[in-house]
Amino acid sequence: MTSKKTKIIENPELLVNAGNPKGKLGEELINDMNINHENLALWGVSHLNVSKNSIVLDIGCGGGVNVKRFLEITDSKVYGIDYSSLSVKKSIELNKKEIENKRCEIRLESVSEMSFDSATFDIITAFETVYFWPDFENDLKEVNRILKEDGIFLICNEALPRKNDARQKEFVDLLNCSIYSEQELINHLNNSGFSEVKTFIKESKDSFTNEDADWICVIAQK
Ligand SMILES: C[S@@+](CC[C@H](N)C(=O)[O-])C[C@H]1O[C@@H](n2cnc3c(N)ncnc32)[C@H](O)[C@@H]1O
Numbered sequence: 001m002t003s004k005k006t007k008i009i010e011n012p013e014l015l016v017n018a019g020n021p022k023g024k025l026g027e028e029l030i031n032d033m034n035i036n037h038e039n040l041a042l043w044g045v046s047h048l049n050v051s052k053n054s055i056v057l058d059i060g061c062g063g064g065v066n067v068k069r070f071l072e073i074t075d076s077k078v079y080g081i082d083y084s085s086l087s088v089k090k091s092i093e094l095n096k097k098e099i100e101n102k103r104c105e106i107r108l109e110s111v112s113e114m115s116f117d118s119a120t121f122d123i124i125t126a127f128e129t130v131y132f133w134p135d136f137e138n139d140l141k142e143v144n145r146i147l148k149e150d151g152i153f154l155i156c157n158e159a160l161p162r163k164n165d166a167r168q169k170e171f172v173d174l175l176n177c178s179i180y181s182e183q184e185l186i187n188h189l190n191n192s193g194f195s196e197v198k199t200f201i202k203e204s205k206d207s208f209t210n211e212d213a214d215w216i217c218v219i220a221q222k
Contacts, residue, residue, distance in 0.1 A: 012174055019132040019175050021062070021086045030090050033128070034063040036207040037158075041066055041127055044156030044217045047200060050074055054122040057081065059111050059143070060129025064091025067106070070125075071098050078103065079121075083110040111139045116146045125154045130185075131177040140192035147222045153194065155185060155218040158207055185218050194220040 017026040018033075045066075050056065056070040061080030064087075070078045078098070080091050091106045098104035109115060111126075111133055124143055133139040143153055159179045162168050172179060180188070182199050189197045197220045206213040 015171075016174055018128075019177055021084045023086070026084070026086045027090070030063040030087060032208075034065045037062075037128060038065070039204075040156060040158050040207060040215055041069070043202060043204075043215065044125070044127060044154060045069065047217050047219055048123060048125075048152065048154055050123060052076070055079075055120065056123045056125070057116070057121045057146070059124060059126045060087075060132070061091045061106065062087050062128075064094040064106065066125060066127055067091055067095050067104060068098075070123075071095065071104055076103075077105070079116075080104075080106045081109040081111070081114060082106075083108065110134075112142060114142055114146060118145050119148045119151075120146050121151055122148055123152050123154070125156070127156045128158065130155055130157065131159070131175070131179060136178070136180075137188050137192050140188055140194070144193045144222055149222060151222045153189075153220045153222070155220070156215070158204070158213055158215045160201075160214045160216055182216060182218075185216070189218070189220045194222060196221040 014025045014029055017029040021030050050073045052075045054074045055076045056074060057079045058066045059081055061067050061082050064080055067078050067080040082088050085108055088106050088108045092099060095104045112135060124147055147153060161179045161181050186197050197218060200217040202215045204213055204215045
């Protein structure tokens with residue numbers, strides 16, 4: 001029997017939605033990501049010190065599970081942005097109660113031009129999304145702008161570049177995305193005004209193919 005995980009990776013029409021979910025297949029993929037990215041997200045969040053006072057933004061919030069997670073940790077406000085109207089709709093559905101309580105806001109925005117005032121956030125996170133950002137260093141400068149002094153930016157990816165990996169190349173071509181190495185992430189963050197960058201790598205599994213994959217978590221301080 002074909003497992004659901006195999007089905008996703010072998011169905012390019014479904015997978016192509018990872019960078020900008022749309023329509024019925026986009027909804028299916030968001031529902032899968034909410035479940036399949038759970039272990040990666042928990043590992044990433046374990047490197048953060050989120051306090052009751054932390055104001056948090058999750059960029060590329062997808063189905064909104066990380067927004068929901070942060071709402072359970074902090075007593076302050078949690079925001080999510082995504083440039084896919086479907087992702088925004090799904091995140092709003094999942095966090096409806098806290099949106100009504102005015103503790104949560106989900107906005108339809110691109111990382112390249114965010115509507116937040118400078119120095120707004122204590123913590124900004126990006127799970128499985130930087131691959132798709134259109135102008136990486138300028139987008140990182142925009143993230144840096146809206147972080148408070150000493151604010152923390154977390155990047156959490158389950159893909160690092162693999163040489164001579166035809167399947168990864170197919171994935172990159174299909175999605176028109178970039179898979180950054182540890183050193184590339186460090187360089188781009190340093191060039192965008194982040195002062196201290198720490199990286200963590202974990203040998204694990206790809207959440208969709210279940211093949212061996214190295215996860216990376218980057219903690220960058222403004
Ligand atoms: C692979 S999904 C990951 C969703 C979620 N963070 C997770 O871990 O399950 C990538 C998300 O990033 C969003 N995204 C990609 N590029 C973006 C950009 N330039 N600005 C805002 N959101 C973006 C996509 O629309 C999509 O919802």
